[in-house]
Amino acid sequence: MTKTHKKLGELASTAICGNDISSSVLYVSALSIFYAGQYAWITLLIVAFVLFLFRKIYGEVVGALPLNGGAYNALLNTTSKQLASLAATLTLLSYMATAVISGNEAMHYLHHLIPNMPVIVATIVLLGIFATLTIGGITESAKVAIGIFIFHLFSLLVLTLFIGYYLSQHGLSQFFENQEAPLRQGSIGMAIFFGFAASMLGVSGFESSANFVEEQADGVFPKTLRNMWSVVSVINPLMALFALALFALPVLQSDAYQNTLLIEMGEHVGGKWMGVLIAIDAVLVLSGAVLTSYVGVSGLLERMTLDRILPQYFLKKNSKGSSYRIILMFFLLSVSVLLITQGNVKLLAGVYTISFLSVMALFGIGNILLKVKRAKLPRPEQASWIAVIVAIIAVVFALSGNVLMVPRDGMPSNITIFMPYFLTAMGFIFIMLNRIIILRSFLRIVKYFNSKIIKTINDIVKQEFVFFTKGDHLSNLNKVMLYIKQNEHTRKIKIVTVLNKDEEVSIKLKTDIEFLDREYPDIDIDFVVIHDTFGPKLINKLSNEWNIPVNFMFIGSPGDKFPYRVEQLGGVRLII
Numbered sequence: 001m002t003k004t005h006k007k008l009g010e011l012a013s014t015a016i017c018g019n020d021i022s023s024s025v026l027y028v029s030a031l032s033i034f035y036a037g038q039y040a041w042i043t044l045l046i047v048a049f050v051l052f053l054f055r056k057i058y059g060e061v062v063g064a065l066p067l068n069g070g071a072y073n074a075l076l077n078t079t080s081k082q083l084a085s086l087a088a089t090l091t092l093l094s095y096m097a098t099a100v101i102s103g104n105e106a107m108h109y110l111h112h113l114i115p116n117m118p119v120i121v122a123t124i125v126l127l128g129i130f131a132t133l134t135i136g137g138i139t140e141s142a143k144v145a146i147g148i149f150i151f152h153l154f155s156l157l158v159l160t161l162f163i164g165y166y167l168s169q170h171g172l173s174q175f176f177e178n179q180e181a182p183l184r185q186g187s188i189g190m191a192i193f194f195g196f197a198a199s200m201l202g203v204s205g206f207e208s209s210a211n212f213v214e215e216q217a218d219g220v221f222p223k224t225l226r227n228m229w230s231v232v233s234v235i236n237p238l239m240a241l242f243a244l245a246l247f248a249l250p251v252l253q254s255d256a257y258q259n260t261l262l263i264e265m266g267e268h269v270g271g272k273w274m275g276v277l278i279a280i281d282a283v284l285v286l287s288g289a290v291l292t293s294y295v296g297v298s299g300l301l302e303r304m305t306l307d308r309i310l311p312q313y314f315l316k317k318n319s320k321g322s323s324y325r326i327i328l329m330f331f332l333l334s335v336s337v338l339l340i341t342q343g344n345v346k347l348l349a350g351v352y353t354i355s356f357l358s359v360m361a362l363f364g365i366g367n368i369l370l371k372v373k374r375a376k377l378p379r380p381e382q383a384s385w386i387a388v389i390v391a392i393i394a395v396v397f398a399l400s401g402n403v404l405m406v407p408r409d410g411m412p413s414n415i416t417i418f419m420p421y422f423l424t425a426m427g428f429i430f431i432m433l434n435r436i437i438i439l440r441s442f443l444r445i446v447k448y449f450n451s452k453i454i455k456t457i458n459d460i461v462k463q464e465f466v467f468f469t470k471g472d473h474l475s476n477l478n479k480v481m482l483y484i485k486q487n488e489h490t491r492k493i494k495i496v497t498v499l500n501k502d503e504e505v506s507i508k509l510k511t512d513i514e515f516l517d518r519e520y521p522d523i524d525i526d527f528v529v530i531h532d533t534f535g536p537k538l539i540n541k542l543s544n545e546w547n548i549p550v551n552f553m554f555i556g557s558p559g560d561k562f563p564y565r566v567e568q569l570g571g572v573r574l575i576i
Contacts, residue, residue, distance in 0.1 A: 007220075012146055014223070018231060022235065023102065023286050025235050028201055028236055030259075031258070032240055034258065037191055043198075046192075048237065051203050053388075058209075070210035070211045071359050071362045089422065091207070092301070094351075102290050109283045112279055120342070134294040135328075141294070153231075155281035174245055193401055208292050247265075262278045294330065298326055301330070311432075358399065371385075463548075464492045465493045465494070467495050470497065473512075474512045479575075496529075539569055539570060550569075550571045553572050
């Protein structure tokens with residue numbers, strides 16, 4: 001049993017998930033300008049409209065099913081575990097990519113301030129710090145998230161004021177000049193389409209609040225959706241407008257400005273210190289996105305573990321109520337991905353993009369299924385059918401745009417990068433979902449091979465051997481038995497003595513054989529007396545009658561008076 005912990009309020013909950021979605025301003029404005037050019041601010045407003053539709057969609061589903069897990073929980077309660085697990089896998093991949101990309105980008109910004117800092121090592125340290133912080137409890141994590149979130153909003157406010165003052169002095173001529181620039185995509189429609197697809201990266205993190213809803217106080221969840229929507233609907237289009245008003249379009253679409261656009265804007269209007277402020281803000285808010293990943297993935301994987309999709313081993317909690325084994329596993333997974341990609345986070349861009357867009361589409365589908373299959377379930381609010389359908393279509397357009405998007409810098413396509421990670425994760429989930437069937441199949445295979453192995457062993461050990469004795473002493477016969485036991489796989493031996501017609505077997509030999517039979521209970525000794533002449537003819541005759549190859553027949557070393565050479569006996573073996 002774990003202690004009851006204080007629920008999170010509006011500010012704390014908004015900060016935890018808001019750091020992730022609001023950090024998008026550091027890259028989404030530049031990304032949208034790269035694809036949509038002067039129409040970037042329009043694509044970002046379209047994104048804000050789509051997100052407005054998803055506010056109601058998320059509010060209805062989570063209001064009706066206020067449990068951790070997001071899209072997984074929605075589909076689990078309306079469809080099958082298999083489809084719900086698909087949503088969970090995509091969500092997990094999204095969080096993994098978010099943690100690695102945000103952490104690595106945060107350390108790249110810090111590298112601008114501390115040039116000698118090793119980025120990959122620093123990223124691992126950052127991932128470890130926030131893993132430790134999350135293990136310490138969600139309340140402690142929330143305090144850090146609040147500090148980061150407030151500082152981020154403050155930094156953006158300062159930047160906005162300086163840009164506003166700069167534009168009041170220099171006018172909007174650059175903005176109007178950019179409106180006449182040629183489009184990279186050839187047509188306005190294609191520019192807006194690909195710009196919208198790229199701009200949908202700016203809503204990553206919106207799904208996070210649904211993954212830790214059980215930690216939020218009553219009535220807080222819809223407020224987090226409203227707050228996140230308000231932040232990205234204002235700052236993302238606004239920063240795109242500001243960028244178009246400050247710099248020429250070719251400069252904005254160059255690689256140099258893609259990762260550091262807000263820093264360049266800050267230095268342009270406020271000098272070096274403003275650039276440093278934005279760089280520090282970038283380090284902090286991207287680090288906050290790492291924290292969002294830990295909190296979100298903890299709620300998701302704990303829910304999956306409770307549903308026995310993951311091993312029950314992960315349910316263990318510490319005194320703070322944190323599922324520390326889940327957090328440590330996610331930390332190790334993130335570090336391994338970072339090391340595999342060698343810090344080239346562009347390799348994870350496809351995973352990041354396709355995963356969370358797919359999760360949003362599945363959440364919309366979950367809303368439809370909730371309306372159809374769980375119509376009587378009470379819910380505090382409802383999204384209209386038209387809103388749900390339009391939202392799903394918009395996400396599908398964004399998803400298709402990211403799949404069709406021409407790769408940059410010679411990188412593989414998004415779908416090429418995404419599939420190996422997706423198939424690996426789904427493979428593990430498939431095994432867990434079908435583990436009883438797999439174990440039973442494995443048991444059948446084991447039984448089949450076990451029976452085959454037993455049959456093979458029996459075929460081997462049932463092979464009979466023959467030793468021809470002239471009445472050897474017990475010590476020699478014992479050497480024969482020891483040789484058989486140590487060198488041959490068998491449970492049966494014929495000890496054969498060949499006598500003349502009128503000759504009788506000695507009582508001593510019979511007694512010796514009986515003694516050996518008792519001493520070697522694992523070997524069945526068959527004592528055979530034959531009246532004939534020992535030689536090649538008899539050996540071949542007995543080999544045919546008993547179906548025992550000649551090379552499985554043994555004799556002692558013959559003396560000088562033996563009438564045959566060894567090679568004339570057809571392969572009989574000498575063993576004493």
